[in-house]
Amino acid sequence: MQVPSDIEVQINLGETSVIVNYEVTTDCADTQLVMVSGIASGETFPIGMTTIAYNAVDQEGNVVGSASFKVNVKDSYCTPRFAAIVEPITKVEFGSIQDNTTSYVTASENEYFLEQSTDVIKGETYTITVAGNINGIAETSQFVVFFDFDQDGIFNPDTEGYYIGSITGSTGVDGQTVSNQITIPTDILTGPTRMRVMKTYRLVPENPCSLTYAYGQSEDYTINVVENLGTNDIANQSIKVYPNPVKDVVNLQTSKEVNTIAIYNLAGQKIISKEVNIINPSLNVSSLPKGVYILKVETNEGSISHKIIKE
Incomplete structure (x- = not known):
């Protein structure tokens, strides 16, 4: 059985995934190649x-060979390193993000939950x-959060x-937490924005890109x-988005004229934009792959964003 060498792919800013093609072959005509883990070509x-x-399986169902390789999709953002041991983040709560993850030190150094928004x-x-x-x-870890506000x-x-x-001294699942308040600046860009939570041993992780962290x-x-449109503006611009999840056409029920509708992926990349200048517009999203997107509605009084799910 022949598998490729490890594959490395660099993605561009705004992308969160990429299609990867590879080839696994065998010289034995009477064996079947079975993927044991991973993602298909x-x-x-x-x-x-x-x-x-992959396993090579003979006609009797016996495994007669096995091989593996790795595909590394490199983020457009910097990737910090924790060279000694991964000491995992086990909980992140921020707005509607409520994420609980493994406490095992065998976890990945860098984890990506970009679909959570x-x-x-x-x-x-x-x-x-x-x-x-x-x-x-008796050990202590420090926590910092970074936001790419200027995208x-x-x-x-x-x-x-x-x-x-x-x-200090937490197993990650014993109920110990630490919290702080984050005020969102008023002079930043709107739309999807990357957030990175970092945990390091003893020292405050001031560098989001360091390659020399040991534990974290x-x-x-x-x-x-x-x-921030203010209470009255938000009330006056009440917008209903339906159906959600959506397969083909998403409809907006509005009290004000809508100037434009735009769809962004979770990395902040604009996928669709349409000028409408009407009340109760609609938008065809049938060409979008399945996933979570941000629908941004622009009116004369400001903008409102809604999360939509494409089925």
């Missing part, structure tokens, strides 16, 4: 490392709560980094920044 691979494993309003304050496996009863593919520690706090982990999520 020609399918979509997420950011990060995926291990592809929450709306945040400019100028509003939100609580972020985290937990993690400290891997020692340039770079986390600026000085203007886009926020200290959350520290935890990073987890990436998505926030959707929306304008």
